[in-house]
Amino acid sequence: MDGVTLLSDYKPYPFEIASVSLTFRLDPAATRVLATLDVTPRQPGADMVLQGEDLTLISLSLDGRALVPGDYLLDETGLTLPAAGLPAGPFRLQTEVEIAPAANTALEGLYMSNGMYCTQCEAEGFRHITFYPDRPDVMSRFHVRIESDLPVLLSNGNPVGQGPGWAEWDDPWPKPAYLFALVAGDLRATSGSFTTRSGRKVDLNIWVRPGDEDRCDFALGALARSMTWDEEAYGREYDLDLFNIVAVDDFNMGAMENKGLNIFNSKLVLASPETATDTDYERIEAVIAHEYFHNWTGNRITCRDWFQLCLKEGLTVYRDQSFTRDVRLGGLKRIEDVAALRARQFREDAGPLAHPPRPDRYKEINNFYTATVYEKGAEVVGMLASLLGPEGYRAALDLYFDRHDGQACTIEDWIKVFEDTSGRDLSQFKLWYTQAGTPKLTVTEAYENGTYTLEVSQTTPPTPGEEVKPPRHIPLAVGLLSPNGDEVVPTTVLELTEARQSFRFEGLAARPVPSLLRGFSAPVILDRATTPAEQAFLLAHDTDPFNRWEAGRTLARQTLMAMARGEGAQLDYLDAVGRLIADEEADPGFRAACLRLPGEDEIAAALFARGDTPDPDAIRAARRKLMKMLATRHGAALTRVYDSCAVTGPYSPDAGPAGRRALRLAVLALLTTEDGGARAAALFAEATNMTESIGALNLLVAEGKGQGQLAAFAARWSKDPLVMDKWRMAQGALTPPEDAAETVTRLGTAPEFDWKNPNRFRSLLGGFAANHAGFHRVDGAGYALYADWLLRLDPLNPQTAARMSTAFETWRRYDTTRQAHAKTALARIAATPGLSRDLAEMVGRLAG
Numbered sequence: 017m018d019g020v021t022l023l024s025d026y027k028p029y030p031f032e033i034a035s036v037s038l039t040f041r042l043d044p045a046a047t048r049v050l051a052t053l054d055v056t057p058r059q060p061g062a063d064m065v066l067q068g069e070d071l072t073l074i075s076l077s078l079d080g081r082a083l084v085p086g087d088y089l090l091d092e093t094g095l096t097l098p099a100a101g102l103p104a105g106p107f108r109l110q111t112e113v114e115i116a117p118a119a120n121t122a123l124e125g126l127y128m129s130n131g132m133y134c135t136q137c138e139a140e141g142f143r144h145i146t147f148y149p150d151r152p153d154v155m156s157r158f159h160v161r162i163e164s165d166l167p168v169l170l171s172n173g174n175p176v177g178q179g180p181g182w183a184e185w186d187d188p189w190p191k192p193a194y195l196f197a198l199v200a201g202d203l204r205a206t207s208g209s210f211t212t213r214s215g216r217k218v219d220l221n222i223w224v225r226p227g228d229e230d231r232c233d234f235a236l237g238a239l240a241r242s243m244t245w246d247e248e249a250y251g252r253e254y255d256l257d258l259f260n261i262v263a264v265d266d267f268n269m270g271a272m273e274n275k276g277l278n279i280f281n282s283k284l285v286l287a288s289p290e291t292a293t294d295t296d297y298e299r300i301e302a303v304i305a306h307e308y309f310h311n312w313t314g315n316r317i318t319c320r321d322w323f324q325l326c327l328k329e330g331l332t333v334y335r336d337q338s339f340t341r342d343v344r345l346g347g348l349k350r351i352e353d354v355a356a357l358r359a360r361q362f363r364e365d366a367g368p369l370a371h372p373p374r375p376d377r378y379k380e381i382n383n384f385y386t387a388t389v390y391e392k393g394a395e396v397v398g399m400l401a402s403l404l405g406p407e408g409y410r411a412a413l414d415l416y417f418d419r420h421d422g423q424a425c426t427i428e429d430w431i432k433v434f435e436d437t438s439g440r441d442l443s444q445f446k447l448w449y450t451q452a453g454t455p456k457l458t459v460t461e462a463y464e465n466g467t468y469t470l471e472v473s474q475t476t477p478p479t480p481g482e483e484v485k486p487p488r489h490i491p492l493a494v495g496l497l498s499p500n501g502d503e504v505v506p507t508t509v510l511e512l513t514e515a516r517q518s519f520r521f522e523g524l525a526a527r528p529v530p531s532l533l534r535g536f537s538a539p540v541i542l543d544r545a546t547t548p549a550e551q552a553f554l555l556a557h558d559t560d561p562f563n564r565w566e567a568g569r570t571l572a573r574q575t576l577m578a579m580a581r582g583e584g585a586q587l588d589y590l591d592a593v594g595r596l597i598a599d600e601e602a603d604p605g606f607r608a609a610c611l612r613l614p615g616e617d618e619i620a621a622a623l624f625a626r627g628d629t630p631d632p633d634a635i636r637a638a639r640r641k642l643m644k645m646l647a648t649r650h651g652a653a654l655t656r657v658y659d660s661c662a663v664t665g666p667y668s669p670d671a672g673p674a675g676r677r678a679l680r681l682a683v684l685a686l687l688t689t690e691d692g693g694a695r696a697a698a699l700f701a702e703a704t705n706m707t708e709s710i711g712a713l714n715l716l717v718a719e720g721k722g723q724g725q726l727a728a729f730a731a732r733w734s735k736d737p738l739v740m741d742k743w744r745m746a747q748g749a750l751t752p753p754e755d756a757a758e759t760v761t762r763l764g765t766a767p768e769f770d771w772k773n774p775n776r777f778r779s780l781l782g783g784f785a786a787n788h789a790g791f792h793r794v795d796g797a798g799y800a801l802y803a804d805w806l807l808r809l810d811p812l813n814p815q816t817a818a819r820m821s822t823a824f825e826t827w828r829r830y831d832t833t834r835q836a837h838a839k840t841a842l843a844r845i846a847a848t849p850g851l852s853r854d855l856a857e858m859v860g861r862l863a864g
């Protein structure tokens with residue numbers, strides 16, 4: 017097939033590369049890369065295929081003998097050395113190539129960002145650096161020499177020598193090329209150290225541009241906390257004497273786990289109370305942890321091929337989520353993770369891009385760093401943990417590290433360690449990895465003579481290319497509450513394996529209220545006839561924090577759906593919110609999560625799922641109206657909370673104060689619909705931290721106000737692009753729909769807007785994609801604008817253009833007018849000559 021890679025075509029690489037030695041002579045326009053590969057043939061008669069793209073070959077030699085064009089085949093994908101010309105035993109291959117980092121706007125391979133050199137090699141960036149078997153199952157020892165006049169020269173592993181204009185690095189751990197990294201620039205370190213529990217002293221450095229040093233302390237602390245946690249929770253210690261993190265301003269993703277030299281998007285390192293929000297702090301800590309945890313789950317044990325990506329990403333997301341649950345408020349973190357999963361992954365699974373956590377074909381691997389691989393991949397690991405219990409999970413992981421250290425593995429290897437340690441057959445469970453789609457559980461119940469019966473059936477709707485969906489193995493955590501609110505059956509994990517199953521609970525004095533899918537024990541959609549009164553009861557009494565929130569969320573969603581169809585608001589919901597506002601016992605962060613209404617996209621998805629055609633304008637109006645109703649009905653209580661929960665004293669990003677600020681802002685969001693923005697304007701004026709400053713500004717912008725505050729904010733922060741991204745995001749996402757497209761165009765054409773920087777582009781256009789009624793405007797202006805920008809970005813940065821095209825994932829939900837506009841926009845993109853493989857694959861799937 018044209019340009020399709022298939023899982024079933026996997027073959028081991030026929031050569032072993034014990035070591036590779038690289039020399040970089042850095043120059044913006046003409047960097048020379050000299051590579052020496054020590055090769056041992058593993059299969060007689062095999063050609064040696066080396067990937068290489070956009071490389072100018074300078075010279076090539078085998079065991080010191082120069083090769084000439086007749087000795088090899090060179091095309092735009094790489095270099096092939098025919099078997100006939102290769103020795104039967106070990107040999108040495110040397111290449112010299114020239115590349116141009118300053119011209120590299122795709123930000124894959126070696127590129128420049130603000131005068132500094134850096135690399136991004138996952139998934140297939142190394143082939144833009146030199147000719148090499150650029151696949152994760154080829155693991156080799158890397159020795160690196162960097163020649164440059166820049167003051168700081170870094171690579172993986174340990175420094176082994178340096179002098180004026182050069183430095184050498186050696187990484188003792190064999191690794192695939194995607195974990196290679198090089199950084200050179202004028203950088204400053206914030207340093208610390210960590211002693212592992214077996215006594216190894218590790219130097220820690222956070223490297224940033226001069227001037228940013230005062231915003232690194234939090235990241236350094238987060239790194240040390242991550243190292244401690246991985247020792248305690250997984251028994252994993254760090255394995256080098258040095259751990260470097262570098263912040264770069266131009267970066268396609270969040271961060272990258274290169275061995276001993278993690279490279280981060282600067283927005284995920286730099287934090288100060290004035291410039292970063294509470295959410296930024298939490299995210300920075302989580303991403304530092306994530307990349308650090310990859311040292312074992314990704315680096316020491318890597319992936320055999322890119323189809324196995326969720327082996328490292330799903331597991332490492334599960335690990336970083338567990339870490340944050342442990343170091344912050346566990347219940348609240350679970351709520352945030354599930355809300356994100358539903359907003360991104362359920363949406364993906366319900367649309368044209370649906371795919372399994374382990375896909376079996378792709379055209380461009382960059383397009384598979386998805387919510388399904390990451391977030392659903394993490395849920396699948398979480399289900400294994402709940403099926404086996406904490407000890408069973410730990411035993412399986414111990415065996416995984418023991419058995420597979422130093423290897424490039426598959427999902428089959430992973431499942432086998434769970435089977436071998438538990439003695440269970442997990443072949444049905446494996447469907448979670450190999451099939452797409454979100455299962456739906458339909459639950460009915462009966463109560464008679466003290467016996468309560470739950471009848472559960474499961475179905476999974478078809479997804480593109482997958483019609484048949486056999487039943488899955490699903491852990492369903494349930495508890496039962498008595499009518500007075502006591503828990504009569506504590507959390508029990510039921511195991512579903514069949515299309516239809518029933519479960520009996522005996523000896524109950526009265527008909528219980530079930531609390532189903534506690535902690536969101538499986539990534540499924542639960543369908544059960546329930547009443548608003550029952551949801552209000554669970555919101556008040558459930559012992560499971562996730563299900564308390566879920567009950568409130570369900571009430572809110574149902575009210576909003578009814579209102580969007582022109583019906584009235586439910587009193588049960590309004591009253592339940594009133595009780596929650598007044599509930600001083602409940603954690604403030606949790607109350608804030610409960611007070612935030614479902615977003616417009618979530619309401620649209622829910623309406624579409626029940627067969628309605630969502631109207632973005634009606635949804636927006638309903639949501640605003642409900643906020644106003646809450647503010648009118650509970651104004652006095654809301655004002656009391658607002659006035660009493662101000663956080664005083666020095667700023668701390670900890671969960672306690674952050675939760676109080678979140679509650680105060682959630683309350684302010686409601687009050688702002690009624691007070692003309694007076695309180696938000698006052699908060700903006702007196703704010704001493706970014707959480708409150710941008711929080712207040714967001715609310716004003718959403719009211720179509722805040723012009724003065726936007727100008728004041730810009731005047732103060734114009735020299736800080738990361739802070740200005742929040743300003744752009746606010747306007748892209750929250751400007752009322754009638755003005756949104758025009759605002760985005762104005763900001764996008766302003767002289768200070770460098771749209772080649774992924775952070776700039778994502779803040780403005782990503783914000784706009786989240787402006788539900790603005791993006792889905794009925795005249796098609798939102799889609800047209802978005803398509804214009806994708807086409808402008810694609811020639812320079814295909815990876816980011818392709819990722820952002822997922823804004824078009826939901827167009828089939830809407831009316832025929834909107835659909836026609838969306839199809840026109842997608843067709844216009846598809847018909848553009850010279851489209852990147854990345855964006856071409858995406859628009860093909862989105863339109864298909």
Ligand code: BES
Nearest residue numbers: 138139269270271272273302303306385
């Ligand atoms: N390995 C990835 C980074 C990556 C992704 C490189 C795609 C190349 C292509 C890294 O570990 C990662 O997953 N980063 C996430 C953040 C993380 C906390 C989920 C990211 O960059 O968004």
Ligand code: ZN
Nearest residue numbers: 306310329332
């Ligand atoms: Zn990762």
